[in-house]
Amino acid sequence: MPAAALNARLVLHQxxxxxxNGLTLGxxxxxxxxxxxxxxxxxxxxxxxxGSFFMLGAYVAHDLQPHLGFWPAIxxxxxxxxxxxxxxxxxxxxxxxxxLPEYTLLLTYGAALIFEQFVRWKWGDISLPSQTPSxxxxxxxxxxxxxxxxxxxxxxxxxxxxxxxxxxxxxxxxVGMIIRAGTRDxxxxxxxxxxMPLMFTLVFGIGSFMAGLAGALAAPVxxxxxxxxxxxxxxxxxxxxxxxxxxxWGAVVGGLIIGMVQSMxxxxxxxxxxxxxxxxxxxxxxxxxxxxxxxxxxxxxxx
Amino acid sequence: xxxxxxxxKWWIDLxxxxxxxxxxPFLMPGGxxxxxxxxxxxxxxHAGFVxxxxxxxxxxxxxxxxxxxxxxxGELSFGHAMFxxxxxxxxxxFSKGFNVTGTLCGVGIGSLQLHHDAVNNLWIxxxxxxxxxxxxxxxxxxLIVPRSSGIYYAMITLASAQVIYFLAxxxxxxxxxxxxxxxxxxxxxxxxxxxxxxxxxxxHMYLFAALITFVAVAFNYWVxxxxxxxxxxxxxxxxxxxxxxxxxxxxxxxxxxVLSALFPALGGWxxxxxxxxxxxxxxxxxxxxxxxxxSLLGGIHSFVGPMIGAFVYWDIQNSxxxxxxxxxxxxxAVFVVFVLAAPEGINGLVESLRTALRxxxxxxxxxxxxxxxxxxxx
Numbered sequence: 001m002p003a004a005a006l007n008a009r010l011v012l013h014q015x016x017x018x019x020x021n022g023l024t025l026g027x028x029x030x031x032x033x034x035x036x037x038x039x040x041x042x043x044x045x046x047x048x049x050x051g052s053f054f055m056l057g058a059y060v061a062h063d064l065q066p067h068l069g070f071w072p073a074i075x076x077x078x079x080x081x082x083x084x085x086x087x088x089x090x091x092x093x094x095x096x097x098x099x100l101p102e103y104t105l106l107l108t109y110g111a112a113l114i115f116e117q118f119v120r121w122k123w124g125d126i127s128l129p130s131q132t133p134s135x136x137x138x139x140x141x142x143x144x145x146x147x148x149x150x151x152x153x154x155x156x157x158x159x160x161x162x163x164x165x166x167x168x169x170x171x172x173x174x175v176g177m178i179i180r181a182g183t184r185d186x187x188x189x190x191x192x193x194x195x196m197p198l199m200f201t202l203v204f205g206i207g208s209f210m211a212g213l214a215g216a217l218a219a220p221v222x223x224x225x226x227x228x229x230x231x232x233x234x235x236x237x238x239x240x241x242x243x244x245x246x247x248x249w250g251a252v253v254g255g256l257i258i259g260m261v262q263s264m265x266x267x268x269x270x271x272x273x274x275x276x277x278x279x280x281x282x283x284x285x286x287x288x289x290x291x292x293x294x295x296x297x298x299x300x301x302x303x
Numbered sequence: 304x305x306x307x308x309x310x311x312k313w314w315i316d317l318x319x320x321x322x323x324x325x326x327x328p329f330l331m332p333g334g335x336x337x338x339x340x341x342x343x344x345x346x347x348x349h350a351g352f353v354x355x356x357x358x359x360x361x362x363x364x365x366x367x368x369x370x371x372x373x374x375x376x377g378e379l380s381f382g383h384a385m386f387x388x389x390x391x392x393x394x395x396x397f398s399k400g401f402n403v404t405g406t407l408c409g410v411g412i413g414s415l416q417l418h419h420d421a422v423n424n425l426w427i428x429x430x431x432x433x434x435x436x437x438x439x440x441x442x443x444x445x446l447i448v449p450r451s452s453g454i455y456y457a458m459i460t461l462a463s464a465q466v467i468y469f470l471a472x473x474x475x476x477x478x479x480x481x482x483x484x485x486x487x488x489x490x491x492x493x494x495x496x497x498x499x500x501x502x503x504x505x506x507h508m509y510l511f512a513a514l515i516t517f518v519a520v521a522f523n524y525w526v527x528x529x530x531x532x533x534x535x536x537x538x539x540x541x542x543x544x545x546x547x548x549x550x551x552x553x554x555x556x557x558x559x560x561v562l563s564a565l566f567p568a569l570g571g572w573x574x575x576x577x578x579x580x581x582x583x584x585x586x587x588x589x590x591x592x593x594x595x596x597x598s599l600l601g602g603i604h605s606f607v608g609p610m611i612g613a614f615v616y617w618d619i620q621n622s623x624x625x626x627x628x629x630x631x632x633x634x635x636a637v638f639v640v641f642v643l644a645a646p647e648g649i650n651g652l653v654e655s656l657r658t659a660l661r662x663x664x665x666x667x668x669x670x671x672x673x674x675x676x677x678x679x680x681x
Binding site: 040044046092095096099101102103105106107109110111112113114116117118120121230234237238240241245270271272273274277278281284285288289292 | 379381406408409410411446447450451453454455457458459461462463465466469470472473474588589592595596599629630631632634635636638639642643646
């Protein structure tokens with residue numbers, strides 16, 4: 001085979017690998033961003049602790065795995081974080097609803113500082129080893145691609161199933177109807193007789209559950225370290241801004257775009273590491289210029 | 304919700320602030336006796352605590368700038384440390400010089416050579432720091448101010464600050480990467496000995512910083528009491544109504560943003576010569592968040608609040624870090640309690656205490672009047 005053709009195949013292969021990586025990364029971004037976005041859309045709460053819930057999900061799953069096995073540990077870790085999120089909302093965030101929404105951002109920022117130190121205290125500063133069961137550790141061959149079984153097949157598949165579930169919850173159930181109506185006008189929904197405080201707690205629980213689930217699913221793939229929360233939360237904000245506040249498809253498309261772009265720019269020679277960190281913000285700037293509300297954002301929300 | 308600024312005489316306010324700056328090095332915890340490393344004289348304070356006082360001044364500037372937005376115009380910028388970093392890096396690179404060939408930020412720049420020799424001039428460095436911070440603030444404000452407000456604005460400023468952080472982190476040929484710029488010489492002041500700023504165990508540096516900070520504080524004081532400041536207050540209370548009165552809200556918001564970026568840049572400029580080094584942390588979310596915490600701890604609706612907050616914050620950080628390596632949880636916990644229970648900060652607590660005392664003395668007077676069979680005010 002001529003050298004040029006071989007080279008072209010190599011590049012094609014790298015691009016294919018990065019597309020698969022981007023898809024996996026994008027799926028995790030979607031899970032985290034969707035949880036944040038539902039909370040933000042309905043309650044106007046910018047939850048800075050959302051990244052901490054993601055991180056705690058990873059740590060709790062890591063601790064539960066020796067006792068419960070791989071899959072149950074992931075589920076129960078997410079459940080623990082979901083319940084914890086409900087307690088967090090009803091005790092600390094609820095008193096702030098009468099004030100400006102900025103104060104919820106401030107409170108959850110302070111809480112995130114505490115969570116990070118708690119994790120350092122409980123699990124230490126160094127990253128924990130990942131524990132993928134042996135039957136998931138291998139990879140399958142797809143044409144000429146070696147695809148890691150857990151990272152790119154199970155993780156993506158499970159995320160798609162969860163997304164379908166969340167879509168059905170939002171669009172086909174009574175709870176979802178209240179969430180959609182509340183995103184537009186929470187006051188009106190309250191007047192119609194819906195117990196909004198209970199609804200808020202429930203939705204905060206669902207959002208936290210998703211963050212915890214994403215963390216637990218990400219644990220075998222990414223290093224579990226105490227700075228995980230601060231690394232993820234800002235990118236999650238960027239995804240929400242790009243996709244549009246309060247929108248299901250906004251979180252999905254925003255997460256995929258950022259995940260894909262981040263893994264594609266890795267291929268740019270020399271510039272790779274810089275671009276991975278900066279590309280998300282560049283996309284945010286472009287979106288702000290051409291469509292300030294985000295791709296699926298509703299005009300006038302949180303003006 | 305907001306009280307009108309009390310009609311205190313300006314010279315009393317500024318005089319009190321000047322007095323506070325004068326005694327700040329003596330206020331620091333553990334003010335034990337220490338030897339002056341240069342003259343061997345005993346100082347009535349610990350050299351390390353003079354440095355802490357200088358740190359508080361630099362962060363007071365950062366918090367004052369931030370509060371011009373949050374406290375006075377009602378907009379939460381969660382990325383104000385980016386201007387601190389810009390001011391610090393510009394002055395560090397200007398004073399130390401740089402020489403970049405080949406690549407910058409991972410991009411090949413061909414035969415282009417970025418070269419600058421070390422310059423020992425505080426004032427050109429000051430003008431450059433403030434100028435570049437103002438320029439970047441103006442560009443950013445033009446992008447985000449017309450397109451966002453409220454929590455959206457907070458999220459976008461937070462994300463924007465990360466750009467500065469990552470640029471400082473990755474453009475290591477210029478910025479020194481993770482280690483930052485180190486070994487920046489303290490410049491000489493005209494008419495003073497060459498190493499004057501480094502003498503007296505940091506006390507001279509403190510005096511210099513206090514003088515600069517005081518000028519900036521006076522300027523900030525003037526701004527918030529000027530007609531411009533009144534428009535900002537109007538925008539905070541009701542933007543719609545201010546617009547109906549004919550004020551171009553976005554123009555004022557952009558100008559406020561640029562103005563508010565000058566104070567952090569000045570703080571960063573001081574910080575560089577004080578620390579003689581700078582690293583990307585200066586632009587991190589961590590620093591931006593600290594500023595938010597300081598302002599709220601002191602009280603955002605009070606002029607001196609952010610400065611009191613800077614003092615309290617560093618007190619907490621300094622005490623906690625001597626006890627545990629998990630010290631960031633301490634300011635975090637104090638902050639959570641304040642957000643929940645005392646959103647007007649220490650200033651608000653003092654105010655409500657004063658109101659309570661006044662009410663009690665009023666009630667006592669009323670009771671005495673009642674006992675005497677006199678008229679009682681409703």
